[in-house]
Amino acid sequence: MGALLCDIRDSIASVTLSNPGKLNALDVAMWQQLQQLFSALSADTSLRCIILRGTDGNFAAGADIAEFASVRHDLASGMHYHNHTLALALQAISDCLHPVVAAIDGVCVGGGLEIACAADIRIAAPSARFGIPINRLGFPLAPGEMQALLALVGPAVALEILLEGRVFDAAEAKDKGLIQRLADDVHAEAQQTATRIARGAPLAARMNKQLARRFRVLAAPLSEEEMRAAFAFLESIDYREGVSSFLNKTPPRFTGS
Amino acid sequence: MGALLCDIRDSIASVTLSNPGKLNALDVAMWQQLQQLFSALSADTSLRCIILRGTDGNFAAGADIAEFASVRHDLASGMHYHNHTLALALQAISDCLHPVVAAIDGVCVGGGLEIACAADIRIAAPSARFGIPINRLGFPLAPGEMQALLALVGPAVALEILLEGRVFDAAEAKDKGLIQRLADDVHAEAQQTATRIARGAPLAARMNKQLARRFRVLAAPLSEEEMRAAFAFLESIDYREGVSSFLNKTPPRFTGS
Amino acid sequence: MGALLCDIRDSIASVTLSNPGKLNALDVAMWQQLQQLFSALSADTSLRCIILRGTDGNFAAGADIAEFASVRHDLASGMHYHNHTLALALQAISDCLHPVVAAIDGVCVGGGLEIACAADIRIAAPSARFGIPINRLGFPLAPGEMQALLALVGPAVALEILLEGRVFDAAEAKDKGLIQRLADDVHAEAQQTATRIARGAPLAARMNKQLARRFRVLAAPLSEEEMRAAFAFLESIDYREGVSSFLNKTPPRFTGS
Numbered sequence: 001m002g003a004l005l006c007d008i009r010d011s012i013a014s015v016t017l018s019n020p021g022k023l024n025a026l027d028v029a030m031w032q033q034l035q036q037l038f039s040a041l042s043a044d045t046s047l048r049c050i051i052l053r054g055t056d057g058n059f060a061a062g063a064d065i066a067e068f069a070s071v072r073h074d075l076a077s078g079m080h081y082h083n084h085t086l087a088l089a090l091q092a093i094s095d096c097l098h099p100v101v102a103a104i105d106g107v108c109v110g111g112g113l114e115i116a117c118a119a120d121i122r123i124a125a126p127s128a129r130f131g132i133p134i135n136r137l138g139f140p141l142a143p144g145e146m147q148a149l150l151a152l153v154g155p156a157v158a159l160e161i162l163l164e165g166r167v168f169d170a171a172e173a174k175d176k177g178l179i180q181r182l183a184d185d186v187h188a189e190a191q192q193t194a195t196r197i198a199r200g201a202p203l204a205a206r207m208n209k210q211l212a213r214r215f216r217v218l219a220a221p222l223s224e225e226e227m228r229a230a231f232a233f234l235e236s237i238d239y240r241e242g243v244s245s246f247l248n249k250t251p252p253r254f255t256g257s
Numbered sequence: 258m259g260a261l262l263c264d265i266r267d268s269i270a271s272v273t274l275s276n277p278g279k280l281n282a283l284d285v286a287m288w289q290q291l292q293q294l295f296s297a298l299s300a301d302t303s304l305r306c307i308i309l310r311g312t313d314g315n316f317a318a319g320a321d322i323a324e325f326a327s328v329r330h331d332l333a334s335g336m337h338y339h340n341h342t343l344a345l346a347l348q349a350i351s352d353c354l355h356p357v358v359a360a361i362d363g364v365c366v367g368g369g370l371e372i373a374c375a376a377d378i379r380i381a382a383p384s385a386r387f388g389i390p391i392n393r394l395g396f397p398l399a400p401g402e403m404q405a406l407l408a409l410v411g412p413a414v415a416l417e418i419l420l421e422g423r424v425f426d427a428a429e430a431k432d433k434g435l436i437q438r439l440a441d442d443v444h445a446e447a448q449q450t451a452t453r454i455a456r457g458a459p460l461a462a463r464m465n466k467q468l469a470r471r472f473r474v475l476a477a478p479l480s481e482e483e484m485r486a487a488f489a490f491l492e493s494i495d496y497r498e499g500v501s502s503f504l505n506k507t508p509p510r511f512t513g514s
Numbered sequence: 515m516g517a518l519l520c521d522i523r524d525s526i527a528s529v530t531l532s533n534p535g536k537l538n539a540l541d542v543a544m545w546q547q548l549q550q551l552f553s554a555l556s557a558d559t560s561l562r563c564i565i566l567r568g569t570d571g572n573f574a575a576g577a578d579i580a581e582f583a584s585v586r587h588d589l590a591s592g593m594h595y596h597n598h599t600l601a602l603a604l605q606a607i608s609d610c611l612h613p614v615v616a617a618i619d620g621v622c623v624g625g626g627l628e629i630a631c632a633a634d635i636r637i638a639a640p641s642a643r644f645g646i647p648i649n650r651l652g653f654p655l656a657p658g659e660m661q662a663l664l665a666l667v668g669p670a671v672a673l674e675i676l677l678e679g680r681v682f683d684a685a686e687a688k689d690k691g692l693i694q695r696l697a698d699d700v701h702a703e704a705q706q707t708a709t710r711i712a713r714g715a716p717l718a719a720r721m722n723k724q725l726a727r728r729f730r731v732l733a734a735p736l737s738e739e740e741m742r743a744a745f746a747f748l749e750s751i752d753y754r755e756g757v758s759s760f761l762n763k764t765p766p767r768f769t770g771s
Contacts, residue, residue, distance in 0.1 A: 045770060099673075099677045120670075120673045120674070120677060121670075121673070121674050121677065121678070122670075151669065152668070152669070177668075177670065180671075180674050193678060196678045196679065197649075197677050197678060199649075199650065199768075200649025200650055200677070200678075200679050201649055201650075201651075201652040201653070201747075201750075201752040201753070201756055201766075201768040201770075202768060203652075203654075203750055203752060203770060203771075204648065204649050204652060204654040204747060204752070205654075207654035207743075207747065208649075208654045208655060208660070208673060208676040208677060209677075211654065211657055211660045211744060212660065212664060212672055212673050213669075214733065214736070214740070215657075215660060215664050215732075215733045216669070216733065217731045217732065217733050
């Protein structure tokens with residue numbers, strides 16, 4: 001069963017995503033725990049830094065797709081899943097008072113990559129693998145998640161990742177601006193980075209984070225009509241085809257309907 | 258004479274820029290055809306992807322400068338040329354319903370580079386050459402085209418390209434974020450990329466493109482006074498000096514007037 | 515004593531930051547001279563390009579921290595120092611009519627890096643060193659300076675630089691998009707770059723700069739309350755601890771208060 005582990009030592013919290021046998025894929029309960037945990041850590045002013053990682057050699061494989069049939073099966077449930085469940089969790093990380101360092105090894109795809117992108121600094125093992133291969137699952141990136149990806153890497157990289165749906169290595173992820181640094185021992189490097197951050201003045205770190213968020217320039221929010229159009233895939237034939245062929249491990253056949 | 262070729266196979270359209278002996282430079286008729294062709298392809302919902310390339314080992318050399326004396330010789334004609342003829346063609350590519358992959362070899366400069374930048378994914382041969390060397394022709398980038406370049410690569414890269422006017426190689430273009438990928442056989446790689454895109458759900462690809470455009474954040478449009486100032490070069494001595502020295506293959510002598 | 519040197523040859527001005535024995539750190543008088551000099555150069559339409567460099571093998575070490583006790587010791591003086599003294603100097607560079615090329619060797623940190631970032635093109639010696647290590651001094655980046663850094667390199671790079679406070683080499687600076695080019699002989703390369711720029715049409719160069727600035731998209735200005743919060747560090751214990759431990763060359767002990 002999925003869980004989040006949290007360990008605090010020397011004012012540095014380590015948060016570990018864990019879902020054994022599922023590459024740490026996140027089910028709804030884990031997304032909710034992620035929000036609650038980061039909200040609680042954000043309120044703890046004794047902290048200086050948070051390290052975010054996965055267990056057993058992987059960061060996270062994204063959403064738990066087996067769950068889609070129950071939690072993301074029509075327009076209402078899909079909009080709630082993305083605009084509420086995932087959005088609140090990702091926002092809790094990016095709005096966290098303290099600097100967040102993602103230590104990435106193994107699989108870091110889909111929602112896992114989005115979690116990493118909500119951190120402030122991303123460090124990856126050379127063997128880590130990245131991507132958002134949801135075009136084969138029959139759906140586009142949800143609007144709020146697209147906006148966050150665009151703010152991080154710009155339109156060319158975001159569309160390349162989404163249109164091709166390739167899974168690529170850490171060197172390419174660095175090249176694309178998705179991660180800041182490669183490190184053979186990613187967990188040691190993340191610890192050293194957190195220690196460097198913890199040695200600085202915490203009020204300064206918090207104000208730097210706050211100002212960087214304050215100066216974001218965002219497009220006007222989607223209208224309700226645009227929002228429904230962005231989630232219309234939930235009632236498409238291709239979405240059902242994509243998810244069922246993923247679960248059945250057969251190649252999907254999309255018809256554009 | 259310049260022309261656009263279009264070939265559709267397996268739901269992938271290949272559009273080829275062709276102007277033999279002129280490095281595929283685009284005259285007004287070609288810019289208009291580019292708009293019409295991409296508008297027609299955009300309306301064809303049976304398509305999954307479009308590949309954009311040039312013929313005979315070059316992408317495109319930009320505008321056909323020999324034509325400037327007739328189509329871009331004063332404020333009114335110059336504003337029509339950029340804000341109407343070029344703007345509509347470039348917009349038809351970037352607004353196209355389907356993902357567009359530019360396969361770039363040889364010369365990709367000026368308007369040719371702008372066409373490539375309107376595509377979603379840019380793949381180049383290592384020997385391709387890039388730049389916007391219009392400072393030697395005596396004119397700045399037109400405002401709409403500047404805005405597109407800034408959205409893709411940011412102010413530092415855009416100004417470096419324009420202020421120096423250097424022509425640079427594909428490795429530097431990748432470094433600058435102008436292209437996504439180098440490939441020895443650029444046309445094979447573009448075909449494989451298009452095939453990967455075509456295997457994904459088309460509605461998802463279209464929504465990803467649409468959302469990335471929707472979330473662009475643009476400055477307020479230029480006032481008419483600003484627009485006229487941006488095109489005032491058309492009535493400058495240096496513009497005539499730049500174009501005539503280019504056509505005469507002599508070094509220009511600019512005076513700042 | 516600190517000073518700015520200016521030498522004009524062949525329509526190219528060379529501005530040299532000089533503060534011997536202090537790695538060209540800028541005191542208030544130098545910031546004011548920087549503003550005055552760039553305003554004067556901007557008004558000289560005979561110029562084609564400006565090269566900005568430091569003397570004696572360093573670009574600049576930033577602000578003169580020994581001066582903080584007198585010029586940046588409380589909320590009012592600190593806001594004046596950043597929002598007036600530094601802001602006007604940095605703006606005079608970025609608003610300068612002519613292209614500005616920064617030639618960077620040695621130390622380029624803090625305010626020195628901000629000066630370089632206000633130039634249009636940055637070229638660095640491989641041995642140059644970069645960073646904004648102010649987290650150990652107990653303060654965040656001032657809001658206007660944060661906004662400029664975000665516009666140049668985006669939120670991920672800006673926060674990595676500020677949260678860790680590392681000093682890094684020129685290869686990493688290029689990787690991060692802080693500089694455009696490495697050159698073993700940085701001053702020769704800057705001169706060649708300026709010469710290439712000077713060979714282009716000056717009105718075109720000026721309009722390219724002007725349009726790139728015009729199309730910047732900025733967040734709403736900070737309210738007075740937000741501005742005071744951004745400068746509240748000036749009355750914190752950690753700020754005094756950071757500055758005094760820097761001057762005493764002892765490690766700071768921050769408490770978050």
